[in-house]
Amino acid sequence: MSGSPSLTSESPTLMDETPAGREPAGLRPAPTPTLPRLLAGLESHEAMSLDDHLAIHGDIALHRGRGRAREGEHLIEEIEHSGLRGHGGGGFPVARKLRAVAGARGRPIVVVNAAEGEPASQKDRTLLQTLPHLVIDGGLLCANALGAREVIICVCESELSSQETVARAIDERRRMPGAGRLAELTLATAPSGYVAGQESALVNHLNGGPAKPTFTPPMPFQQGVRRRPTLVNNAETLAHVALIARHGAHWFRELGTEAQPGSALITISGALAHPGVYEIEYGAPLNSLIAAGGGLTSGARAVLLGGYAGAWLGAEYLDELILSEEHLGPHGATLGAGIVLLLSEAACPVAETARVARWLAEEGAGQCGPCVNGLDALALTVEAIAAGGVNAARCNQRISRLGGLVYGRGACAHPDGAVRFITSAARTFAAEFADHAEHGPCDACNRPSELPLPAGAGRGGSTRIPGARP
Amino acid sequence: MCAELLPERITLDEWGYPVIDPEPIPRSLLDHARRAAQACPTFALLLERDQD
Numbered sequence: 459m460s461g462s463p464s465l466t467s468e469s470p471t472l473m474d475e476t477p478a479g480r481e482p483a484g485l486r487p488a489p490t491p492t493l494p495r496l497l498a499g500l501e502s503h504e505a506m507s508l509d510d511h512l513a514i515h516g517d518i519a520l521h522r523g524r525g526r527a528r529e530g531e532h533l534i535e536e537i538e539h540s541g542l543r544g545h546g547g548g549g550f551p552v553a554r555k556l557r558a559v560a561g562a563r564g565r566p567i568v569v570v571n572a573a574e575g576e577p578a579s580q581k582d583r584t585l586l587q588t589l590p591h592l593v594i595d596g597g598l599l600c601a602n603a604l605g606a607r608e609v610i611i612c613v614c615e616s617e618l619s620s621q622e623t624v625a626r627a628i629d630e631r632r633r634m635p636g637a638g639r640l641a642e643l644t645l646a647t648a649p650s651g652y653v654a655g656q657e658s659a660l661v662n663h664l665n666g667g668p669a670k671p672t673f674t675p676p677m678p679f680q681q682g683v684r685r686r687p688t689l690v691n692n693a694e695t696l697a698h699v700a701l702i703a704r705h706g707a708h709w710f711r712e713l714g715t716e717a718q719p720g721s722a723l724i725t726i727s728g729a730l731a732h733p734g735v736y737e738i739e740y741g742a743p744l745n746s747l748i749a750a751g752g753g754l755t756s757g758a759r760a761v762l763l764g765g766y767a768g769a770w771l772g773a774e775y776l777d778e779l780i781l782s783e784e785h786l787g788p789h790g791a792t793l794g795a796g797i798v799l800l801l802s803e804a805a806c807p808v809a810e811t812a813r814v815a816r817w818l819a820e821e822g823a824g825q826c827g828p829c830v831n832g833l834d835a836l837a838l839t840v841e842a843i844a845a846g847g848v849n850a851a852r853c854n855q856r857i858s859r860l861g862g863l864v865y866g867r868g869a870c871a872h873p874d875g876a877v878r879f880i881t882s883a884a885r886t887f888a889a890e891f892a893d894h895a896e897h898g899p900c901d902a903c904n905r906p907s908e909l910p911l912p913a914g915a916g917r918g919g920s921t922r923i924p925g926a927r928p
Numbered sequence: 929m930c931a932e933l934l935p936e937r938i939t940l941d942e943w944g945y946p947v948i949d950p951e952p953i954p955r956s957l958l959d960h961a962r963r964a965a966q967a968c969p970t971f972a973l974l975l976e977r978d979q980d
Binding site for chain 2: 674827828831832863867
């Protein structure tokens with residue numbers, strides 16, 4: 459994580475009056491338009507206390523009653539002007555979602571989605587473990603704007619550290635004066651599956667059902683948890699809300715690009731000296747992130763952008779890639795939930811792709827025929843290529859055809875992501891795929907895997923390809 | 929089943945799942961489309977009115 463000097467912040471800009479019972483905030487210098495923003499003031503891997511959080515970022519008053527509606531609309535406008543989009547992978551405009559929930563019937567409820575199912579992503583658990591109060595602020599601010607009385611913070615059931623830091627942070631909040639006037643904070647757990655963090659899957663789970671996506675109406679913003687209009691936002695998204703509420707849209711837009719303003723947390727891993735979670739501004743060159751991470755440890759064969767729902771690009775692109783959707787889109791790639799993975803030259807991309815393709819097939823919810831059948835067929839095809847003795851051209855055609863048949867035909871975006879991952883691998887690693895199709899496994903096939911999967915997934919810690927030389 | 933009721937717009941993939949032609953349904957096919965959507969045992973088919 460990038461170490462950083464503390465940023466001081468100016469006193470709350472949106473409130474007409476100081477919160478009852480607190481000292482009026484003195485004038486403080488405006489925050490400088492640089493990084494870090496979310497990660498400001500972080501000095502260790504310990505969770506930042508509420509006191510430290512308030513000292514670094516300043517307080518925000520959350521009013522109930524007379525001022526609330528005006529304040530709520532002001533916040534939504536500010537978020538709209540900031541151009542903030544969701545950081546869970548979907549990139550949906552946050553203000554639009556807030557307005558949709560605000561316009562629905564019934565008292566809304568806010569869900570903080572930190573059910574980080576992408577194995578190569580660490581940003582949400584990092585936020586919960588070190589900056590829980592930023593996330594909580596965002597949740598409370600949205601609850602206030604919507605008139606919601608509950609904020610449910612959802613953490614993977616396997617993430618015990620995150621659960622602990624969130625529980626303690628909730629406790630700190632409860633002991634503050636005036637806590638009773640704010641939305642109630644609760645901690646909930648979600649299954650650790652890949653699709654469990656999808657918005658409707660999470661809502662289904664909170665309603666006591668399976669953690670599986672649905673696409674039939676009503677959508678969560680209309681009727682979600684307990685049939686209430688439900689705002690589901692990624693934990694990092696809400697951390698940005700917490701800062702926009704303090705410093706405004708103009709400040710937010712001082713970093714990033716016109717089309718993609720602001721900063722973002724990126725998990726970068728693989729053949730890098732210091733893998734971890736870094737904060738970048740959108741539009742930064744990939745090279746600057748690699749440099750911040752201490753540089754490559756060995757030659758990089760390729761880069762995976764966006765995690766296992768993302769796309770591969772060959773190492774020849776490393777020097778030119780810019781971290782923004784505007785730039786990556788034409789390359790057929792995306793940042794997804796902010797994930798960059800550098801595959802070393804020593805790895806076998808065919809074995810790695812086969813292993814993850816099989817895992818993706820297993821991680822589907824099992825609801826949609828094209829996904830269940832298609833992802834299995836795709837995994838079988840990549841496994842067959844890895845094992846060798848097949849016609850490369852025919853296999854490539856099969857991958858193309860299956861990709862076209864599967865894309866867009868599921869209840870969620872899971873099959874789409876898997877297709878993108880596999881087809882971009884076949885394209886980027888065309889030579890290695892052809893080589894394996896003809897000659898079978900290579901020396902690198904049984905190396906320990908570089909693409910992370912949850913413990914117990916696949917066939918142990920390395921890829922087992924039938925017929926591989928020991 | 930739906931592919932039999934509306935072969936003009938629905939074909940089956942190799943696993944027997946419907947691939948829907950996105951072309952709008954003309955009036956002559958509307959009743960057939962409605963029947964196909966209603967016949968789906970999992971309510972997977974929706975007949976949507978195009979807003980343009």
